[in-house]
Amino acid sequence: MSETAKSPPDAEEESTAEETTADDAASEADDGATPVTDGSTAIVRALENGGVEHAFGVQGGAIMPVYDALWDSDIEHITMAHEQGAAHAADAYGVVANEPGIALATSGPGATNLVTGIADANMDSDAMLALTGQVPSDMVGSDAFQETDTTGVTMPITKHNWFASSADTIGDTVGEAFALSESGRPGPTLVDLPKDVSFEETDNQPGEPELPAGQEPPTTADEEDIDAAARAIERAEKPLLLLGGGVIKAEASDTAREFAREHGIPVVTTMPGIGSYPEDDELCLSWAGMHGTGYANMAITHTDCLIGVGTRFDDRLTGGIDTFAPEAEVVHIDIDPAEISKNIHADYPCIGDAGTVLDQLTEEMDREPDAREWREQCATWKEEYPMDYSVDKDAPLRPEFIVEAFDEATDDNTIVTSGVGQHQMWASQYWEFTEPRTWVSSHGLGTMGYGLPATIGARFAADDDQDVVCFDGDGSFLMTIQELSVAVRENLDITVAVLNNEYVGMVRQWQDAFFEGRHMASEYNWMPEFDKLAEAFGAKGWRVNDYDEVADTVEAALDYDGPSVIDFHIDPDANVYPMVASGAPNGKFALSEDQL
Amino acid sequence: MTENQQGLQGPRPEERPHPDGRRNSQGIRIDPEVEAEPDSRTAMISALVEHEPGVLARIAGLFSRRQFNIESLTVGPTTVEGNARLTLIVEEPEPGIDQAKKQLAKLKPVISVGELENRPIRSELVLLKVNGDEPDKVQAVTEMYDGETLDAGPETITVQLTGEYDEIEDALDAYRQFGIIEIARTGPTALARGETPTTPGEKPAAEATAVGVETDGGTETDGSGAGDATDASESQAETTN
Numbered sequence: 001m002s003e004t005a006k007s008p009p010d011a012e013e014e015s016t017a018e019e020t021t022a023d024d025a026a027s028e029a030d031d032g033a034t035p036v037t038d039g040s041t042a043i044v045r046a047l048e049n050g051g052v053e054h055a056f057g058v059q060g061g062a063i064m065p066v067y068d069a070l071w072d073s074d075i076e077h078i079t080m081a082h083e084q085g086a087a088h089a090a091d092a093y094g095v096v097a098n099e100p101g102i103a104l105a106t107s108g109p110g111a112t113n114l115v116t117g118i119a120d121a122n123m124d125s126d127a128m129l130a131l132t133g134q135v136p137s138d139m140v141g142s143d144a145f146q147e148t149d150t151t152g153v154t155m156p157i158t159k160h161n162w163f164a165s166s167a168d169t170i171g172d173t174v175g176e177a178f179a180l181s182e183s184g185r186p187g188p189t190l191v192d193l194p195k196d197v198s199f200e201e202t203d204n205q206p207g208e209p210e211l212p213a214g215q216e217p218p219t220t221a222d223e224e225d226i227d228a229a230a231r232a233i234e235r236a237e238k239p240l241l242l243l244g245g246g247v248i249k250a251e252a253s254d255t256a257r258e259f260a261r262e263h264g265i266p267v268v269t270t271m272p273g274i275g276s277y278p279e280d281d282e283l284c285l286s287w288a289g290m291h292g293t294g295y296a297n298m299a300i301t302h303t304d305c306l307i308g309v310g311t312r313f314d315d316r317l318t319g320g321i322d323t324f325a326p327e328a329e330v331v332h333i334d335i336d337p338a339e340i341s342k343n344i345h346a347d348y349p350c351i352g353d354a355g356t357v358l359d360q361l362t363e364e365m366d367r368e369p370d371a372r373e374w375r376e377q378c379a380t381w382k383e384e385y386p387m388d389y390s391v392d393k394d395a396p397l398r399p400e401f402i403v404e405a406f407d408e409a410t411d412d413n414t415i416v417t418s419g420v421g422q423h424q425m426w427a428s429q430y431w432e433f434t435e436p437r438t439w440v441s442s443h444g445l446g447t448m449g450y451g452l453p454a455t456i457g458a459r460f461a462a463d464d465d466q467d468v469v470c471f472d473g474d475g476s477f478l479m480t481i482q483e484l485s486v487a488v489r490e491n492l493d494i495t496v497a498v499l500n501n502e503y504v505g506m507v508r509q510w511q512d513a514f515f516e517g518r519h520m521a522s523e524y525n526w527m528p529e530f531d532k533l534a535e536a537f538g539a540k541g542w543r544v545n546d547y548d549e550v551a552d553t554v555e556a557a558l559d560y561d562g563p564s565v566i567d568f569h570i571d572p573d574a575n576v577y578p579m580v581a582s583g584a585p586n587g588k589f590a591l592s593e594d595q596l
Numbered sequence: 597m598t599e600n601q602q603g604l605q606g607p608r609p610e611e612r613p614h615p616d617g618r619r620n621s622q623g624i625r626i627d628p629e630v631e632a633e634p635d636s637r638t639a640m641i642s643a644l645v646e647h648e649p650g651v652l653a654r655i656a657g658l659f660s661r662r663q664f665n666i667e668s669l670t671v672g673p674t675t676v677e678g679n680a681r682l683t684l685i686v687e688e689p690e691p692g693i694d695q696a697k698k699q700l701a702k703l704k705p706v707i708s709v710g711e712l713e714n715r716p717i718r719s720e721l722v723l724l725k726v727n728g729d730e731p732d733k734v735q736a737v738t739e740m741y742d743g744e745t746l747d748a749g750p751e752t753i754t755v756q757l758t759g760e761y762d763e764i765e766d767a768l769d770a771y772r773q774f775g776i777i778e779i780a781r782t783g784p785t786a787l788a789r790g791e792t793p794t795t796p797g798e799k800p801a802a803e804a805t806a807v808g809v810e811t812d813g814g815t816e817t818d819g820s821g822a823g824d825a826t827d828a829s830e831s832q833a834e835t836t837n
Contacts, residue, residue, distance in 0.1 A: 326615045326625070
């Protein structure tokens, strides 16, 4: 406490206060809490108060004081190769752990590199707290070295962001940002931390993370709304539950399962809602939307009462608005009032927590909808439009086969992550998901390169007995491949399956369908050999070309205790179907290119 | 592993049954025979906000990125220290106005949002500089519209007008004959009529206290007024089209 010695002799009260703090700090340090002496230690202490155990980031000038404070903290910091990786890792960590993931970066390029990851978390309503260094307060606005208006840049992609102005309040601000991020409809928050404020002395102990005033989310829905919605469900003949990502975020998967089974209502999910309902259940029709199953899209087209829970009716789900669930009265349960009637008019809005509102509805309902025929119809569609693909053992590998091989070789609690593109669709179509928080992907923003860093984040949040498998595309993998260095350094037990077709495959598929096969900027005439590249990073690598190598290689990669990469050379012409063309009716999904 | 291995099967799109129902672009179910796109309307929205740095940028950014058509925006202090009132004029079809209000309410610094319906009291202040060649005639027009002459020189006369949009437009028409050189308009601001609070739950500041103090439902006649809220010094008007 050399700073105490510097106190002027007449500041008796102040020095007494500091001694008390030092004593407190000493006793608290025993439980591993960081003693607060300045802005940086207050920030770290606020994170500890929130129960943070891991943080992902990259060092740099303006954030150095905060990193220095982390030196003494029990928080484990994972140094990523690039800030985008830190943001995706934090996002995925938050998805799996059900708490805000923490991303750290310095000012300027550090902060702007986070932007893609923050935007991704924002689109998928993922809890995440970004802490960015900033140039000292008196230099802000002067175009100083590595200065960016970070709060300005991230304003449209955060739930809220803060510019920290004083060390005395910085800890509580970080606590507010942490609490706001995970409350209600989750989303990313950011606190910009000028270097001088991080250095500034303070003995203000931040408390437990607390929501800012007036930000408490709604819980129970209005009784009149519940009454009206319950009546609508009771009289429905073709009711359909549409479970979105909000069900998982609200930890309402169990309640949703009970609701569907008790009332005999078939279920479709959105892509972010994958895992909220077991796909092997007879009521489940898997996910609807652009590349959803034929039977889910038939059901959503013909339902007369669509009960959307925690979904924002994204355009990849709805297809053309004019033909979306055209016969359905819509019950919309959401914690965010602004989602009600934003894209699809809600006849029966119920604003509140997903699980609580479903329980309210069950409580209010006097009878089950008479839906026997409808359930039979849904079962018929399942048989009529099976998710299937043909395998020719002498032809190049089918990607679906690889996804299924991994699914067979792993437990139900395995976490699947993905990049963005065709491989993402095959993974989500052909993996049979049964548990929430086992599908981690970039849905709303569609960020190629999400896969590997998300896998790293998910690995840190996963239980030891959970496998973490990433399906990636060759193009997507190459966008953030440098994060393999982190996986090796941390010796993470992860498996990356690259479905390599030497194309930006989804673009190639669209060019074939809509641009007369003109493969502008979608063909790679050379791709690195990912098995060798993996070995160069220090990971284990394989290359697989043939069907008879698949099972053994999958087994070997899963058994390998560390990061492993399998470069599967798949059929370069494999396409993703079913497909609802952009803006087309869901019920007119194409089963092949000639049906588009 | 798949048993059939035949690839995707099933009736072709045109062979499947399709319901006849339709929705309009707002996602509302409509009779497909009747065209039913809702008309735009103009709404006056008042929002009570915490007057913190960046609050205007947050609101302007929200309206811009969600493409809400905003005609004017004014900001000024209220009776509560640290709060400010925003008055916005938005032109949108009905669901868009509702969306704008709800998105506005989601912003953390926004305390409450209300739409001013049923003939709110609204007014705008305009400064205009006209050619000073005919001072008597200018004076007559100014008197007719209850304006005030703020500056009269040999070349120009500067006048202040207040009133509702239509009155202001009429007055400006009358001044055109002299040659208008410059105009500055604040954009309209408004309060709800009578005892209705302008935004839901809004209460005046209790005696020299700040936010969060319980009062019993707007019955107080606290005369503290806007002059107390000196922190909310930022006042800004913006007119776009």
